[in-house]
Amino acid sequence: MSPRPWHADAWARLQARRERDALPHALLLAGPFGLGKREFMAAFVKGLLCQRPSDGHACGTCRSCQFVAAGTHPDLIALSFGQRKDGVTRSEIVVDQIRELSQRLAMASQFGGWQIVSIDPADAMNAAAANALLKTLEEPTPATLLMLVADEPARLPATIRSRCQRIDFLVPSREAALAWLRAESVTDPVAALDAAGGNPGLARTWAADGALKQRGEVRHDLKALAAGRGDPLEVVKRWQASDAPRYLWFAAQAVTDELRARAAGGDAPLESRLDDESLDAWYMRANRARDALRGPLRADLVLLELIAAWR
Template identity: 55%
Template sequence: MILAPWNVDAWNSLGERRRRDALPHAILLAGPAGLGKREFADAFAHALLCESPRANGFACGICRACKLVVAGTHPDLVRVNFELRDDGKPRTELTVDQMRTLSERLALTAQFGGAQIALIDPADAMNHAASNALLKTLEEPTPGTIIVLIADHPSRLSATIRSRCQRIDFRVPETKLALQWLTAQGVDGRQATDAMNASDGNPGLALAWAQGESLKLRGAVAQDLRELNAGVAAAFDVAQRWSREEADLRLRFAASLVQQQGRAQAHGGAMLSAGGPLALTRAVDLVKLTAWFDRANRTRDLLRGPVRPELAMLELLAAWAVAAAPNHDVQQRST
């Protein structure tokens, strides 16, 4: 397995701890989706269970243990992911029953006589009861077990659980390195730059979006915001459309576009003279723009709960006209 180049240092650090027999009982892999946390976790678990790991710390790929890992049948590797509901759809949280089952499993002796590895993904989707159940396991670790928690939003984990884990942060790499990696994956030129802008520098997301239709969707979101600002589109119509398909991704793109628009205005120069990504050719109130950015992200969180998405979208988009109004327009309204 080949890791993303920006994750090599973290891999070498864990490898050194393994050589010193100083691996922690619990590890938290934290950072935005798209930076390779899950590939890292799989490679790490595979290497720990391998009977003849290579000098670089990776699994050999040919021993009995490696073959079982690849087949998904290794008895000492436990994966805790979203289960299916009775209607066949995946749950949106990890449950207390899953954590209790995990605790019982880890209390048993490893069948191959080595380590037992548990991968919990996404750990930040545990409900309160599940978190409490896992905490008991973390506070009373079974010898020879390693629990790896994978979280795109580590702040959603309880502070107590975070304090029980050795944390490894996955951060957005330097733009030059990310673009080199994208080029190696077959994405180059303007598309790579557009994808990096859309993903706020996250190369994994940039690759996925460049290979799919997401960049077109981002362009459509930008057009909707421009038309709302120009008064040629109705917030109600846009809200209905956004709430029906790819609601979360549309909101993510909207927030990102507004953030980039704010940067364009703050820095001035050619990007502002061209109107920025939203073609706002006149300066707007950056405080209001930032507030709308925050509101868009809060709306993303709201949509994970029992709310009517079209109403949440409508409130957000109705506020866009005020947020995007030029400074002098805002002042005239207040007088």
Template identity: 65%
Template sequence: MSAMPWHEEHWSRLQARRERGALAHALLLCGAPGLGKRQFAQRFVRGLLCTEPVRGEACGHCRGCQLTAAGSHPDRVELTFGLRRDGTPRTEIVVDQIRELSARLALRSQLGGWQVVTIDPADAMNAAAANALLKTLEEPAAQTMLILLADAPWRLPATIRSRCQRIEFHLPEPALALAWLQREGVADGRAALTASGGNPGLAMQWARQGALEQRTEVRRDLAALAGGRGQATEVAKRWLDDEPAQRLWFAAQAAADELRARSLGDRPPLGSALDATALGDWHDASNRTRDGLRGPLRPDLLLLELLSRWR
């Protein structure tokens, strides 16, 4: 994958701070999935751990680069979901993980350079873990860099957010995104970019995984429900069995298109009988349902309630 051109402004600012010796001890990289914040973080970490960087870029051949590439650099820590006692993955980052991290960072760097920690997804820390991280953020060790990655930074406590330099990734200009997709070999970049709501990373992923066909299927299902030709229970079951969160993204997009057509006085493309207010409410409900799939409520009931409201 080629470098994402919308990263360059953030990259230049960070490197300018590094040259002045003014890097913050903690960064919060945030923004929607698909905008490349994780690739940006990897690139930045490699540059920090490199002993011969060129304008912040890792040289690729020094000992630090070799250890990083092998995944065995002693001064790099990657913190993510751990395992429960029964061996199943956790769905949150817990306080014991943060305590272990704090103990690790109390030691000196083994190679004499930066100690670099990435916490991903940082917005999955539970309250106790976030509170435990505060002490490390408030009293950072020298030459220590913490990089927090979050798709939903609003889930982080304000006390955490305020102690990090925030680097927020936004949707690039359509022409820039389309040019990048073309360089990446995405055949129907314009359609993919439309489907992704202007998000080029998602557009590339969906184009290569056949998600555009899924988008068509979602619209076909909603049109059938609106016309009384489908069953909400059957549609809910099918969606749940195959990328439900992605299908809900496309469903929210379809509701927005229906609302736009109605506001222009055109015939809604899916034939929804919902009025403008109900369409707006349904759009919001589909986004809440997508978020709710990660919670304790039964996903089949969430989907069924949403689809029944559409019909």
């Protein structure tokens, strides 16, 4: 994997703070999925725990690096989705996990250096868990670093965000993104980048897993439904069976292109009969539906309601 050039500035800033012994007690790595936040965090954590780092990078061979590679380093705590008593993986991080974390951090570092906690995805903490984390953020133990990763940082309470040093991972310029995708040997990088809304990491993933074909299917489905053809139930079934949130992303993107085409006076690709105001409302509705799929609502009903509004 070629280096992600948009990480360079954030990496340099953190290493400069490390050299001054001025690292914060909590970092919030924030930005859209696909920009390499987790890759960045893993490299930074390895460098902090390494016994012989070079320019912030881990040596990969010392005792500490070997423990990290094996997933058994005693001073590295990874907090994510736990399991319920029935063995089902939770969809949120709960308060008991944060309480257990606080008890763990009360103990001294076993290697005599940093104790590092990663909370990923931090924006999946429920309200009780976030409130419990506040005490740890307000009264940090020495040589402890909490690293929170959030694809949607706005879902975190402001009280949590304000107590972390935030590092924003932003979509790079189109030129930088295309250069990186070409270095990654991505087929048709321009189409992949357009589908991913300019996000190069997402573009690389989608180029490899057939997402561009799905994008075409969504546009075909919407055009057919707008013309009174096609079966809404069949469309819902197919979108749900594959990757409903991704199909909704492509649907919202297609409507944006429809509005742009109308504004430019060109041929509208979806040939929708909805006026501009209704199209804009449907775009917002598609995004809300994508968010609703995180919760307990039935995906088929969410999709069917949206498709009915399109027709």
